[in-house]
Amino acid sequence: MGLRMSFLMFLSLVSFAPLCFSQRGSNGNLYPQFYDHSCPKAQEIVKSVVKNAVAKETRMAASLLRLHFHDCFVKGCDASLLLDNSGNIVSEKQSNPNKNSVRGFEVIDAIKTALEKECPNTVSCSDILAIAARDSTVLAGGPNWEVPLGRRDAMDASISGSNNNIPAQTNTFQTILTKFKLQKLNIVDMVTLSGSHTIGNARCISFRQRLYNQSGNGQPDTSLEQSYAAQLRTRCPRSGGDQNLFPLDLVSPTKFDNSYFKNILASKVLLSSDQILLTKNEDSMDLVKKYAGNNELFFDQFAKSIIKMGNVAPLTGSKGEVRKNCRRINN
Numbered sequence: 001m002g003l004r005m006s007f008l009m010f011l012s013l014v015s016f017a018p019l020c021f022s023q024r025g026s027n028g029n030l031y032p033q034f035y036d037h038s039c040p041k042a043q044e045i046v047k048s049v050v051k052n053a054v055a056k057e058t059r060m061a062a063s064l065l066r067l068h069f070h071d072c073f074v075k076g077c078d079a080s081l082l083l084d085n086s087g088n089i090v091s092e093k094q095s096n097p098n099k100n101s102v103r104g105f106e107v108i109d110a111i112k113t114a115l116e117k118e119c120p121n122t123v124s125c126s127d128i129l130a131i132a133a134r135d136s137t138v139l140a141g142g143p144n145w146e147v148p149l150g151r152r153d154a155m156d157a158s159i160s161g162s163n164n165n166i167p168a169q170t171n172t173f174q175t176i177l178t179k180f181k182l183q184k185l186n187i188v189d190m191v192t193l194s195g196s197h198t199i200g201n202a203r204c205i206s207f208r209q210r211l212y213n214q215s216g217n218g219q220p221d222t223s224l225e226q227s228y229a230a231q232l233r234t235r236c237p238r239s240g241g242d243q244n245l246f247p248l249d250l251v252s253p254t255k256f257d258n259s260y261f262k263n264i265l266a267s268k269v270l271l272s273s274d275q276i277l278l279t280k281n282e283d284s285m286d287l288v289k290k291y292a293g294n295n296e297l298f299f300d301q302f303a304k305s306i307i308k309m310g311n312v313a314p315l316t317g318s319k320g321e322v323r324k325n326c327r328r329i330n331n
């Protein structure tokens, strides 16, 4: 090969290189086109199953969005959350944040079944969770984003990780922020992603303490609007009714919008972890106010922060596997 020829080949390689890299971009090894050749209908299939599920039950959008969060905060976005008990595996479904609370696993199963029919052994359960979270958000009226893909599935679960890493509604502001930072997420991500509480429900047991005895003095939380608290007490008594459900956003419970932030300003949110975004830190307070006044700002940042969350420690390349059944590892 002549010198000129190899120089031309070198030039063409160099000029194509940015194209290859730009696909992978800043999202580690994940990129939206991952299944374009191996399973071109993957995203369409996920969307149609999610759409049917949400048409049947509006709350499912919230439940699916939350699954992605509870997956990513434990060993990264690797679908460890979806594993049932078996052999050495202790399911994360039994952890404190998850038991009697996380839901939507049947919908994930239905998506997986449809995908296995179309392109067997190809689309990971962790990618299904990421796409379903996006589709759920859009169906509820929230922002859209391109989902970086190419995650693979874990071959083990971590109940201790689930108990320790997922923030609890009774945690202090600092503890919650520390748990986000552990995932390389910052205070902006924390406030913005908490905006997910614009849809879905919480159980009485998750906020009862605020209604009766917030700080051990037999008094309700002073940062909870009093008439709203009285209204909540009618269906969330001192004892009993633990599983009674309440909308996290009383104004527009099924619509993904910035009313959650307006509710915080009005002291009308269920969880202590929601209200302290206003009361315990100035940067966080500024953001709550900004989002309450500007829906577009909230939507734009939400898309950025959830992509960031979806990039937490994925398994890629030959790590992990593509599960055939999201509830158990392959043999």
Ligand code: HEM
Pocket (backbone or CB within 6 Å): 059, 061, 062, 063, 064, 065, 066, 069, 100, 101, 102, 103, 167, 168, 169, 170, 176, 190, 193, 194, 196, 197, 199, 200, 201, 202, 203, 204, 206, 248, 271, 273
């Ligand atoms: C900032 C720390 C967070 C805490 C302390 C927290 C805590 C909670 C609690 C206690 C519930 C109610 C559970 C129940 O009573 O059964 C809940 C529901 C929910 N959470 Fe969070 N959460 C946090 C952040 C997030 C994030 C980052 C997302 C999503 C990216 C999210 C999405 C949701 C959704 C959508 C629901 C409603 C689920 C349904 O109706 O099935 N949360 N959260």
